[in-house]
Amino acid sequence: MTPPARGSLVACRDLFQIYRLAGHEVVALQGVDLDIARGELLALLGPSGAGKSTLLALVGGLERPAAGRVWVDGQDLARLPEAALTAFRRGRVGFVLQTPARNLLPYASAVQNLELPMRLAGVPAARRRERARALLAATGLQASGGRSVRALSGGEQQRLAVAVAVANEPPLLLADEPTSQLDRGNAARVLELLRVLRDQTGTTVVMVTHDPEAAEAMDRTVSIRGGRVGAEGRGGVEYAVVGPTGLLQLPAHALEVLPPGARALVEVGDGPVLLHPVEPPDEASR
Ligand SMILES: Nc1ncnc2c1ncn2[C@@H]1O[C@H](COP(=O)(O)OP(=O)(O)OP(=O)(O)O)[C@@H](O)[C@H]1O
Numbered sequence: 001m002t003p004p005a006r007g008s009l010v011a012c013r014d015l016f017q018i019y020r021l022a023g024h025e026v027v028a029l030q031g032v033d034l035d036i037a038r039g040e041l042l043a044l045l046g047p048s049g050a051g052k053s054t055l056l057a058l059v060g061g062l063e064r065p066a067a068g069r070v071w072v073d074g075q076d077l078a079r080l081p082e083a084a085l086t087a088f089r090r091g092r093v094g095f096v097l098q099t100p101a102r103n104l105l106p107y108a109s110a111v112q113n114l115e116l117p118m119r120l121a122g123v124p125a126a127r128r129r130e131r132a133r134a135l136l137a138a139t140g141l142q143a144s145g146g147r148s149v150r151a152l153s154g155g156e157q158q159r160l161a162v163a164v165a166v167a168n169e170p171p172l173l174l175a176d177e178p179t180s181q182l183d184r185g186n187a188a189r190v191l192e193l194l195r196v197l198r199d200q201t202g203t204t205v206v207m208v209t210h211d212p213e214a215a216e217a218m219d220r221t222v223s224i225r226g227g228r229v230g231a232e233g234r235g236g237v238e239y240a241v242v243g244p245t246g247l248l249q250l251p252a253h254a255l256e257v258l259p260p261g262a263r264a265l266v267e268v269g270d271g272p273v274l275l276h277p278v279e280p281p282d283e284a285s286r
Pocket residue numbers: 019020021026027028046047048049050051052053054055098
């Protein structure tokens with residue numbers, strides 16, 4: 001198994017996750033290999049049910065993998081004892097969950113929401129207040145500290161949710177579709193906030209999104225399809241990724257010529273690698 005690449009904060013190796021539902025199993029991840037560099041802004045893309053949230057749950061230590069390894073910040077999460085995993089979740093990673101209502105206490109004020117994770121981490125009161133003030137300023141909510149969450153707009157709530165997630169200054173922020181319910185202006189403000197956090201504190205950000213524009217605002221995009229890494233994009237160019245067992249997922253436009261089950265001759269030369277579609281062998285000639 002290849003060890004984490006130098007400089008990576010997150011390393012997943014042949015990661016599997018299986019959910020058991022009354023009588024049947026769902027293989028949500030089937031062999032994910034992924035390295036995320038310290039300070040990287042990464043977008044996770046992929047169709048519904050592809051395994052994006054599952055991958056975040058494993059990287060954030062909310063769940064343990066069925067098989068494979070996941071290292072975060074030097075810790076081997078699959079093998080971490082329960083108490084250490086809880087400490088990891090509280091101090092080393094921040095979450096913005098896919099369901100917005102689960103990120104904030106609706107009847108508490110913005111400041112109370114910000115202070116809660118710091119209380120759980122044992123941060124002294126004076127330091128909590130100071131940090132809450134700084135976070136409100138960073139998110140443009142300085143005038144709203146005393147207001148209850150219910151009185152904030154959707155965009156303000158999402159910015160507050162990001163601020164709560166980074167209250168304990170974790171090296172890693174995992175945000176599951178933080179802009180999906182926002183209009184363009186508010187979505188842009190949340191994306192800007194993620195970038196500022198990275199630039200100012202070096203926070204590594206992994207963001208799930210369906211929005212190609214939001215993805216483009218990140219350094220790199222990784223597409224998940226069928227529980228595997230399908231493609232990777234940098235600077236607007238999309239690359240296919242060879243998976244752990246040599247498996248290669250073709251981009252959608254190639255699937256039109258080479259649909260699942262098709263056969264191809266692979267020609268490797270000095271330059272491009274060519275795939276030549278061939279007819280399957282005739283049943284009669286076998
Ligand atoms: N707790 C669970 N119990 C059973 N099945 C689950 C559970 N969580 C996820 N799944 C299944 O695992 C697969 C991957 O789900 P996941 O939530 O990771 O997808 P996703 O890429 O985040 O999708 P979406 O874009 O809709 O949020 C799906 O088939 C889903 O139904």
